[in-house]
Amino acid sequence: MREFVYHPPTFRQKLDAALAETRLRLINISRYPGQLVMEIIIPLVFASMPMLLGRATAGADAAANFEANTGTTNYVAYMLIGANIFTIVTSAFWHVAYWLRFEQETGTLESIYLTPTSSVTLLSGVALHSAIRGVGSALIAYFIGCLIYRVNPLQGDVLIALLFILVGLIPLYSLTLLFGAVVLKVKESNALINLMQWVVSFLMGIFFPIAILPKVVQLIALAFPPTWMINGVRSALLGVGFFFGEWYLDLAVLWTFLLITPYVGMWVFRRVENNLRRNEGMGQF
Amino acid sequence: MSKHLSVFAAMVHKEFLIMLRYPIEFVASFFQVFLIIIIITLAGLMFSSEGVGAEAPPEVGGVVAYGFVLFIYLSDTLWGIGFNVRREQKQGTLEQLYLSPASKFASLASRVVITLFWTGLLSLGSLLVMSLLLGGLPLQNGGLGLYLLLMSLSGTFGMGFAFAALTLRIKEAAQTAVNMLQFGFMVLCAPFFPFAALPPAILAISRLIPLSYGVDSFRSTLMGYPEGFPELAPIGTEIIIVTLFGLLMPPLGVWLYRWAEDDARRRGTLSEY
Amino acid sequence: MKGQVIVENLKKIYLSKQRTGLFQSRTTEVEALKGVSLEIKAGEIFGLLGPNGAGKTTLIKCLTTLLLPTSGAAWINGYKLTEEDNAIRASVGCMLMGERGLYWKLTGRENLDFFGALYHLPAGERRRRSSEIIQRLHLEEIADRAVESYSSGQKMKLAFAKALINDAPILILDEPTNTLDVPSARELREIVQTLNQEGKTIIYTTHIMLEAEILCERVAIIDRGEVIAQGAVVDLKQSLGREKVIRLEGVISESALRAVEQLPGINRAALAMLNGHNQLTVVTAEESNLLPRLIETLTQHQALLQRITPEEVTLEDVFIAHTGRTLADNTSLQ
Numbered sequence: 001m002r003e004f005v006y007h008p009p010t011f012r013q014k015l016d017a018a019l020a021e022t023r024l025r026l027i028n029i030s031r032y033p034g035q036l037v038m039e040i041i042i043p044l045v046f047a048s049m050p051m052l053l054g055r056a057t058a059g060a061d062a063a064a065n066f067e068a069n070t071g072t073t074n075y076v077a078y079m080l081i082g083a084n085i086f087t088i089v090t091s092a093f094w095h096v097a098y099w100l101r102f103e104q105e106t107g108t109l110e111s112i113y114l115t116p117t118s119s120v121t122l123l124s125g126v127a128l129h130s131a132i133r134g135v136g137s138a139l140i141a142y143f144i145g146c147l148i149y150r151v152n153p154l155q156g157d158v159l160i161a162l163l164f165i166l167v168g169l170i171p172l173y174s175l176t177l178l179f180g181a182v183v184l185k186v187k188e189s190n191a192l193i194n195l196m197q198w199v200v201s202f203l204m205g206i207f208f209p210i211a212i213l214p215k216v217v218q219l220i221a222l223a224f225p226p227t228w229m230i231n232g233v234r235s236a237l238l239g240v241g242f243f244f245g246e247w248y249l250d251l252a253v254l255w256t257f258l259l260i261t262p263y264v265g266m267w268v269f270r271r272v273e274n275n276l277r278r279n280e281g282m283g284q285f
Numbered sequence: 286m287s288k289h290l291s292v293f294a295a296m297v298h299k300e301f302l303i304m305l306r307y308p309i310e311f312v313a314s315f316f317q318v319f320l321i322i323i324i325i326t327l328a329g330l331m332f333s334s335e336g337v338g339a340e341a342p343p344e345v346g347g348v349v350a351y352g353f354v355l356f357i358y359l360s361d362t363l364w365g366i367g368f369n370v371r372r373e374q375k376q377g378t379l380e381q382l383y384l385s386p387a388s389k390f391a392s393l394a395s396r397v398v399i400t401l402f403w404t405g406l407l408s409l410g411s412l413l414v415m416s417l418l419l420g421g422l423p424l425q426n427g428g429l430g431l432y433l434l435l436m437s438l439s440g441t442f443g444m445g446f447a448f449a450a451l452t453l454r455i456k457e458a459a460q461t462a463v464n465m466l467q468f469g470f471m472v473l474c475a476p477f478f479p480f481a482a483l484p485p486a487i488l489a490i491s492r493l494i495p496l497s498y499g500v501d502s503f504r505s506t507l508m509g510y511p512e513g514f515p516e517l518a519p520i521g522t523e524i525i526i527v528t529l530f531g532l533l534m535p536p537l538g539v540w541l542y543r544w545a546e547d548d549a550r551r552r553g554t555l556s557e558y
Numbered sequence: 559m560k561g562q563v564i565v566e567n568l569k570k571i572y573l574s575k576q577r578t579g580l581f582q583s584r585t586t587e588v589e590a591l592k593g594v595s596l597e598i599k600a601g602e603i604f605g606l607l608g609p610n611g612a613g614k615t616t617l618i619k620c621l622t623t624l625l626l627p628t629s630g631a632a633w634i635n636g637y638k639l640t641e642e643d644n645a646i647r648a649s650v651g652c653m654l655m656g657e658r659g660l661y662w663k664l665t666g667r668e669n670l671d672f673f674g675a676l677y678h679l680p681a682g683e684r685r686r687r688s689s690e691i692i693q694r695l696h697l698e699e700i701a702d703r704a705v706e707s708y709s710s711g712q713k714m715k716l717a718f719a720k721a722l723i724n725d726a727p728i729l730i731l732d733e734p735t736n737t738l739d740v741p742s743a744r745e746l747r748e749i750v751q752t753l754n755q756e757g758k759t760i761i762y763t764t765h766i767m768l769e770a771e772i773l774c775e776r777v778a779i780i781d782r783g784e785v786i787a788q789g790a791v792v793d794l795k796q797s798l799g800r801e802k803v804i805r806l807e808g809v810i811s812e813s814a815l816r817a818v819e820q821l822p823g824i825n826r827a828a829l830a831m832l833n834g835h836n837q838l839t840v841v842t843a844e845e846s847n848l849l850p851r852l853i854e855t856l857t858q859h860q861a862l863l864q865r866i867t868p869e870e871v872t873l874e875d876v877f878i879a880h881t882g883r884t885l886a887d888n889t890s891l892q
Binding site: 032034035038041042045048049050052053054055056057058061062065066068069070075079186188190191192194195198199201202206207208212 | 316317321325475478
């Protein structure tokens with residue numbers, strides 16, 4: 001019999017495993033085409049609600065009133081950006097926070113924990129899938145929305161807007177991972193995630209600037225990376241104003257989040273993971 | 286009759302117990318509704334000349350608040366029934382229910398009763414939150430408003446059975462169908478904005494849906510018919526449409542459900558998922 | 559030979575929470591493994607036997623790193639448990655939770671490819687391994703269909719295929735023939751034997767003693783978290799101190815009897831008349847290879863055999879002797 005000696009995976013092998021996880025999820029969702037269409041329709045309908053309401057009630061003054069309250073006349077793009085970043089946030093919550101739970105429910109969690117691929121690698125694959133799906137459908141919905149409501153989707157600094165989205169993704173996933181660790185210990189994870197996505201949407205100012213919220217709530221809101229993400233995109237495209245006046249200062253805050261939150265997220269996650277292994281086991285819930 | 290009532294009471298009791306076993310879901314659904322309503326209201330206020338803290342024009346508050354109340358009520362009756370069938374089907378308890386001599390309708394209706402009670406509380410809470418945010422809501426013609434709400438509910442109850450019939454047929458795709466219908470309803474029946482906001486082509490489709498008249502007449506009546514409301518037809522016509530919808534839809538829905546159920550039993554797909 | 563899997567005094571204690579009221583709960587300790595020690599040699603099929611709830615799966619889950627043991631130590635393929643977990647995972651191919659460990663929306667081949675990637679196999683190697691395993695297990699017809707359309711037995715087979723994807727030196731199979739029909743179970747056992755002949759060490763858990771007797775060279779019988787007996791199947795049976803009895807019926811002559819008495823390993827032999835024909839009763843302490851030699855000797859002496867009834871000691875008897883219970887009794891710890 002030949003000797004079997006274990007060699008720790010190279011970066012390339014880890015990347016390969018992460019991409020396999022991404023591929024698995026993308027193949028999986030491609031078998032639910034209706035769901036994919038919904039992911040584009042939901043933000044469109046969601047953004048339309050306040051827009052139609054505003055148009056109908058404020059009539060010809062809609063744009064002017066909106067500018068006085070938010071800093072831009074382009075309420076269509078403003079609402080579409082809000083609803084689409086909501087898509088990215090929801091996508092992160094459902095894909096990352098619910099990831100282990102989902103595997104637990106389908107019974108595949110133990111299967112993947114039997115392999116030498118670490119949960120960090122798997123998680124990167126899951127996050128990549130979530131990013132492709134969330135950002136992909138958000139961009140498509142944004143462009144369709146702009147087409148329907150006849151506004152220019154590419155005004156302002158598009159590259160800076162994209163930068164805010166990309167830099168904001170990792171802290172967002174770290175946040176959802178942290179939440180996912182909590183969810184793993186609770187039976188009614190569905191309800192909690194549902195609630196959490198609305199809390200974050202509210203705090204990040206999905207359809208309004210957070211300046212209208214009470215000071216304490218504003219401070220809490222600023223602790224969430226999506227708040228910086230959404231304001232960064234709106235400021236870059238629509239000029240509503242960065243929190244610190246300049247785009248690079250706001251982006252620096254997101255970078256800080258990016259450097260800190262993954263460690264916090266992973267630390268909490270590992271603790272819960274070990275706790276589960278010490279007790280009832282990963283497959284139980 | 287008393288036997289039927291006791292079965293019904295037992296079912297309501299069971300549903301209530303199940304609800305209590307999920308305390309987080311219970312609390313989360315409550316907060317979620319408030320968050321949604323605050324988000325939409327704040328968004329609406331971004332279009333008012335004085336922003337947040339200003340007295341909003343009564344139409345904004347009325348349209349959103351009453352539209353929302355009707356929306357969550359309709360969600361209960363319309364999707365609630367279909368989802369319950371689906372849940373039983375997934376848990377494998379659907380066949381069990383059929384094995385007991387108790388009426389299947391009692392089982393479905395018991396859930397709706399529980400959720401309607403819960404939604405009543407949610408509606409009152411939501412209206413209170415909106416009153417605080419907007420500085421009061423118009424409230425007139427309460428009796429007629431209640432009648433229109435009940436008729437709309439009765440109609441959607443019937444639609445719920447029709448939807449449950451569809452659930453028995455399409456199984457997993459039901460979730461997507463629900464989402465599609467729900468969002469279709471959110472646009473076409475305009476629960477969160479006046480019909481005037483819809484482009485003429487879409488408005489033409491809205492006019493073909495009886496529920497649109499339910500939404501329009503309910504909120505116009507409670508707002509005391511301000512200038513331009515009701516938007517789709519004179520109130521008398523709307524009341525007749527809503528009444529007919531409320532009376533005819535339930536028997537039609539039940540008939541459809543029975544048909545789908547018999548079909549499922551014939552094909553042996555009752556417990557399949 | 560040094561053991562490929564060594565387990566030393568492994569203990570596992572769960573904390574089990576029981577609700578006693580709306581906001582009250584009581585935590586109790588459940589000792590699922592009470593100091594298990596084992597040594598499994600390279601290249602053998604080792605059976606872990608015991609009734610449902612005996613602690614077999616807990617032991618397997620500890621050895622496959624899914625659960626952290628409370629105390630004790632274990633080495634798998636020379637790697638220390640809890641310290642070199644990834645090396646252990648790479649050394650083991652595992653079929654643990656039956657058909658539930660698969661992605662049902664994916665095809666069989668996609669499942670194998672995915673798990674291959676998680677074992678860090680390069681893409682080409684994954685494809686080659688997947689095709690090879692699919693062929694070996696005769697899964698060609700269903701390999702490109704979504705798993706959800708498989709029958710229960712087909713899913714079990716694919717779960718078995720998944721355990722082979724990393725070509726690990728150690729295979730851990732937890733009740734792999736559960737839910738399989740008789741021919742499929744037989745086919746799976748044959749494949750297990752072939753894999754063993756190819757050099758794989760196999761840990762096979764089952765509550766079906768006959769299955770263990772067919773497959774395993776050595777077994778450990780677990781009950782209520784403890785190893786109550788361990789060793790070679792033959793030794794375990796002999797440890798009961800019972801002699802084996804074989805009854806042969808037909809036309810058997812005195813000379814045939816005398817020839818049988820001369821055979822090595824025969825303790826006693828007796829011939830009797832029964833319903834117009836002879837019955838030869840042979841009492842032996844030896845387990846293996848006796849029956850063929852016996853038949854050969856008798857036929858050489860012109861005996862006409864009509865019926866052979868061996869009365870063997872089974873592993874079930876061993877279990878009964880140690881516990882006073884049959885395997886059908888559920889000894890669940892919960």
